Amino acid sequence: MATAAVDSAMEVVPALAEEAAPEAAGLCCLVSLPGEVLEYILCSGSLTAADISRVSSTCRRLRELCQSSGKVWKEQFRVRWPSLMKHYSPTDYVLYDQLKFKGNRMDYYNALNLYMHQVLIRRTGIPISMSLLYMTVARKLGVPLEPVNFPSHFLLRWCQGAEGANLDIFDYIYIDAFGKGRQLTVKECEYLIGQHVTAALYGVVNVKKVLQRMVGNLLSLGKREGIDQSYQLLRDSLDLYLAMYPDQVQLLLLQARLYFHLGIWPEKSFCLVLKVLDILQHIQTLDPGQHGAVGYLVQHTLEHIERKKEDVGVEVKLRSHEKHRDVCYSIGLIMKHKRYGYNCVIYGWDPTCMMGHEWIRNMNVHSLPHGHHQPFYNVLVEDGSCRYAAQENLEYNVEPQEISHPDVGRYFSEFTGTHYIPNAELELRYPEDLESVYETVQNIYSAKKENAE
Numbered sequence: 535m536a537t538a539a540v541d542s543a544m545e546v547v548p549a550l551a552e553e554a555a556p557e558a559a560g561l562c563c564l565v566s567l568p569g570e571v572l573e574y575i576l577c578s579g580s581l582t583a584a585d586i587s588r589v590s591s592t593c594r595r596l597r598e599l600c601q602s603s604g605k606v607w608k609e610q611f612r613v614r615w616p617s618l619m620k621h622y623s624p625t626d627y628v629l630y631d632q633l634k635f636k637g638n639r640m641d642y643y644n645a646l647n648l649y650m651h652q653v654l655i656r657r658t659g660i661p662i663s664m665s666l667l668y669m670t671v672a673r674k675l676g677v678p679l680e681p682v683n684f685p686s687h688f689l690l691r692w693c694q695g696a697e698g699a700n701l702d703i704f705d706y707i708y709i710d711a712f713g714k715g716r717q718l719t720v721k722e723c724e725y726l727i728g729q730h731v732t733a734a735l736y737g738v739v740n741v742k743k744v745l746q747r748m749v750g751n752l753l754s755l756g757k758r759e760g761i762d763q764s765y766q767l768l769r770d771s772l773d774l775y776l777a778m779y780p781d782q783v784q785l786l787l788l789q790a791r792l793y794f795h796l797g798i799w800p801e802k803s804f805c806l807v808l809k810v811l812d813i814l815q816h817i818q819t820l821d822p823g824q825h826g827a828v829g830y831l832v833q834h835t836l837e838h839i840e841r842k843k844e845d846v847g848v849e850v851k852l853r854s855h856e857k858h859r860d861v862c863y864s865i866g867l868i869m870k871h872k873r874y875g876y877n878c879v880i881y882g883w884d885p886t887c888m889m890g891h892e893w894i895r896n897m898n899v900h901s902l903p904h905g906h907h908q909p910f911y912n913v914l915v916e917d918g919s920c921r922y923a924a925q926e927n928l929e930y931n932v933e934p935q936e937i938s939h940p941d942v943g944r945y946f947s948e949f950t951g952t953h954y955i956p957n958a959e960l961e962l963r964y965p966e967d968l969e970s971v972y973e974t975v976q977n978i979y980s981a982k983k984e985n986a987e
Contacts, residue, residue: 625671626715633657637664637712645755645767648748661712662688662748668711680738682708683747686727689718691738703736742778749774753785765792766919851883853966858885861909862925864967866946866954867974868934869913872927879937879954881945882912882964889922902926914939930978952979 629635638647638658646652653659653667665681665688672679672690682689690709693701708718710726724730749771756768772789776782853861863869865880887899887906899906902924909925916937936949946954952975961968 625668625675625677629668629671630714635659635664635667636714637661643755643758645752648751648755659712660688660751661710662744662751664711665690665709666744668709668715679709681744682736683739683743684708684723684727684735685729685731687712688747689723691736703733706736708736746775746778749778766917766921768792849963851964853964853970860925861885863909863911863928864970864974865956865960865964866967866971868931868937868953869911869923869928870931871923872929876915876917877931877935877937878913878915878921878923879939879942879946880911880913881960884910886910887922887924899924914941914945930974932978934979 635657638644638656638660641647642660646656647658647660648663650663650666653663659667669679669681669690677692679690679692682691687710690711691706692709693706703720708720708723710716710718718726720736723736752767752771753775756765756771769792772785772792776785776789779785851858853864861883863880863883865882867880869878869880870876871878886908887894887910889897889906889910894900894906902908904924904926911923911925911928913921913923913928914937915921916939918939920941934952937954942954945957945960947957948955953971956964956968
């Protein structure tokens with residue numbers, strides 16, 4: 535009975551497409567069918583796009599069934615994809631011509647090229663991020679493109695042969711989303727990277743492998759930019775990579791060294807030292823052959839813990855003290871970094887740089903006009919990082935705003951609109967700072983408001 539109903543409906547649809555009249559005799563027969571049967575009929579391949587347009591105008595139910603984002607039009611696009619690709623892909627036209635997306639050749643090694651929300655905002659990216667965007671749009675249109683983890687240049691592929699057949703790499707069209715959707719043969723893919731590769735590298739990869747490559751790219755950038763970015767990108771990418779692959783010994787060693795050197799930060803040292811010990815214990819379990827490197831780091835970490843035990847009291851910093859006479863800024867003030875442009879809030883300060891010699895050398899502090907002999911400030915940055923900034927690199931933010939950082943609540947009780955109020959624990963450490971903040975607010979922001987009026 536179901537087959538007979540479908541056959542009957544298949545005869546009715548062309549008649550509807552020609553007449554497009556609500557009173558047509560076959561309309562009642564068609565619209566009375568279950569939705570799944572109607573979709574099957576309209577996706578059967580016997581109707582053209584023009585037929586679907588005419589059918590969708592006959593009644594509300596068919597119009598809803600044939601909506602632009604539905605299964606019917608996706609199937610139409612999938613069936614017509616081969617002929618469209620021979621001439622001009624509508625996906626290419628919309629993405630590259632209308633929306634102006636493009637590969638970022640001018641600033642290829644910018645980490646923003648790997649953050650998908652930034653790719654959408656800036657409309658530019660590198661091969662892997664542009665491929666993910668292209669693939670997502672195509673799949674929404676019903677075209678099953680697949681990701682290819684090609685060396686040096688991420689690609690997509692589309693099957694030219696029959697589904698389920700025994701296919702080889704020559705049965706696919708390869709798409710370079712970074713190159714505005716250019717279609718490539720196997721030989722052209724090799725020309726793209728300048729080397730011959732094995733057939734295995736043309737294979738499709740799963741989501742985890744795609745994410746691994748993206749995080750791996752961030753990890754490489756973090757190693758390059760560590761000096762300028764306080765290792766924040768390297769720390770974040772290491773955390774992401776090890777969340778997926780927790781037994782990578784070399785990366786665990788790198789993380790241990792990184793945490794060890796960052797562990798001398800005054801506000802977070804003990805927590806980071808314990809983190810180092812946990813990582814080192816895990817490395818020793820995975821690879822006993824790393825005993826020498828692990829032993830070296832454990833020794834220095836334990837020495838650091840012993841030094842911390844000798845100073846268990848709360849250090850009180852008075853601005854009125856002679857050795858603090860050069861400190862210009864106070865905890866709770868909203869600042870802006872002159873070089874990198876980020877917004878931040880101060881949650882601690884030192885009269886001079888208190889970091890170790892290796893950190894000072896790696897961060898190129900000696901190139902600053904005042905070097906390390908100037909006040910340095912612990913700041914919470916709007917991107918979620920914690921940094922240690924030189925006084926000469928900071929300035930008042932003339933338009934203060936709240937800093938979205940997960941640790942703000944650890945140090946401050948509220949935001950007043952111009953500055954943060956320290957909690958009792960932080961105020962105990964910097965008892966004279968709040969008065970200085972009030973003076974700064976009065977001089978900087980109140981004067982600015984009066985001038986505006």
